[in-house]
Amino acid sequence: MLEPIATALNVGTAERDPAVFYRHVLHILNGSRIPYLVGGAWAFNQHTTINRSTKDLDLFIRRRDFDAIADLMRESGYDAELTFPHWLGKIHCGGIYIDLIFSSGNAIAEVDDAWFEHAREAEVLGMPVRISPVEEMIWSKAFIMERERYDGADVLHLLRECGPRLDWGRLFRRFESHWRVLLSHLVLFGFAYPGDRHIVPVAVMDELVERLRKETHSDAPAQGVCLGTLLSREQFLSDVERQGLRDGRVKPLGNMTPEDTQSWTEAIKDDHEPQ
Template identity: 60%
Template sequence: MQASTSMPASHISQQGTAAFYRHVLNALNASGIPFLVGGAYAFHHYTGILRDTKDLDLFISRRDFQAISDALQNMGYKTELTYPHWLGKLYFNGDFIDLIFSSGNGVAEVDDDWFRHAPQIDMLGVPIRISPPEEMIWSKSFIMERERFDGADIAHMLRTCAERLDWPRLLQRFDAHWRVLLSHLILFGFIYPDERDLVPAWVMDELLDRLRADTHTPPSEQRMCLGTLLSREQFLPDIEQWGYRDARLAPDGPMSEHETHIWTEAIRHKH
């Protein structure tokens, strides 16, 4: 039986993490505000790979964050806008849920297409929708920190989802960052040499044609480092010491100086 959406948070304090998740999912369904489940739960649905996770990732539109926050606070939960450019959190009795509306680099913003292409499944007895595989691959492809590299996740997603991917839409998602996608597709052929044909030949031809044309074009004179789109920490010397422009910053990128400052300051708290 599904938990009542009107039940205050205090009533589930002894029922554990699953009850917390179920209560929130039911409440959001009742609110009518669109959301998607991502992270480890969506990854398991697509790949069959099960792994421990410390939280639940919900993907939402940035415009809906305040309405979701208000609704959950009225039910007794604590919420915060942790990083204004991509992430809020919901806390309860030592558990938490991430409310995600973009990516750490600001590139993979949750827009209407996330919801338009989202499959529906049941989770904990609750009907929900999950992040589309194209958007999961897109957002995960940029995670290349020293302590976390999502390349294996991309390879596993490609192995299980390649035949049903909307490849033109995936290419459109990466847009000017197509080299990041190409790098993962090349690694996929290395990881699974007997299954490299899962990636359509026309996709590889298209990206290699772009690479060939780019190779014979004079390089940009902007002196910009796009490495900050892959790691918020490892390319700071390029920005702070070597004089490169930060590709995250407007007008070239999606973030403000204030947002990058908050995101950089958080590095010291993770160690």
Template identity: 55%
Template sequence: MPRHATAPALDDDLGPAAADFYRAVLQALVAARIPFLVGGAMAHACHTGVHRPTKDLDLFIRKADCARIAQRLQAQGWRTELPYPHWLAKVHRGPAFIDLIFGTGNGLTPVDAAWFRRNRRITLLGVPVRIVNMEDSLLTKAFIMERERYDGGDIAHLLLAHAERLDWPGLLERFGPHWRVLLAHLSLFGFIYPGERQRIPAWVLAELVERLAREGQAPNAERALVCDGTLLSRAQYLHDVQQLGYRDGRLMGAGSMTAEDVAIWTAAIASEPRA
């Protein structure tokens, strides 16, 4: 499969004002030597060649750098906000905005030093930048299973483009105790592309299937009343934790979310478009 290293042209998606704003933000962060990575639709297009029109830009940063970035961008006259303290800040100029992402909505995957490895370099809006690596792109997308948004197709395209080049030992380590989610996507890949199944390393599937067999023989009594569905969707399993008596998997030590973070993240559901 060919490798894709060319950034799609944003100019076709954006108006001149938004493009100038995005370019200026990228230049400001580069000039300040603050590490960041371009993710979202841009990184996905570079990794897979699948281009989707986009009206915003996702930049991945370390949480420790968030306040410094906000201060620098505010000095340029732009408005910043921190709508979700556990994972997301934003910078605005008029209607245009950029997401500054330092984790994931489920609290599982903070942006850490490991994110800044194996990053490909591209030129975006005339600015040299680095993109989120393939493994972290896959990891973060794997847990997005909302009713109105499911990123499984992106996972399948990442595997189709790069199955042989992925750092599989590192990916297994990154999924950690949530390896079942990875196994589900790998199984679906074989369904979606039956002629490509052999491209997933046999040892990876064997390891995951063995884990599945072992777990099936030894149910985890400690987690009998836990719903980890909230790690996949903030909305679809609220009934379980609010009405059925299940404990919220986000608050069981798996990630960084607090009860306050969950409340803020849940309250935002009502204000966002629904399918």
């Protein structure tokens, strides 16, 4: 039986050693039986053995579980907020926090049941957890191409380390109409690791290259659309705001509402402010 859940940590203690805060929240969640997955740098290390510093802990959850987790954290003495309704919440302990992620900033990589079906068990910070599947990590990271953050190197490292055991069919289905994004990373993989390009199945490359060939020889869409906003929330704003192209994130093209895109755009200035 799990020991009783304690109240929130002393803020000063948590800020001096964030890992204490992280472990406490993991303990609370493990006791609650609410499903969650560890992602971010911690899962990246589990999949690749590459270590790097991180300022927070990323937990991936289903959107329908957010309210229950937020209530549980408040009952335990922490602050919880729905930061961006289309993809992100946070648990706060003074100046440190844990991200509760249920989609991606572009609302493409929604956390669904398959994330949990294909997750694997691991140990993070001495706690028993489950980590995000590598296929879903590649899918969500493949679209992060901001000026200040580009996750393409992460994608290539995940492909190199985990490619031989990837579920390529599921990965392929995850990208669906965004197959060009997958192709772009696979082309770069062969450039970065020419001796390892055999890791990508020939059938996958043949299918993607054939799609590219057919699309290249077909007529371009009549409507002016910018899908670049799926890659960067900032770098393609001029195409939408001044050139009048349709924003590929907004329904029915994407999964976001105009209100979602407005709040996500307004947050750019906050992320650029000195910390």
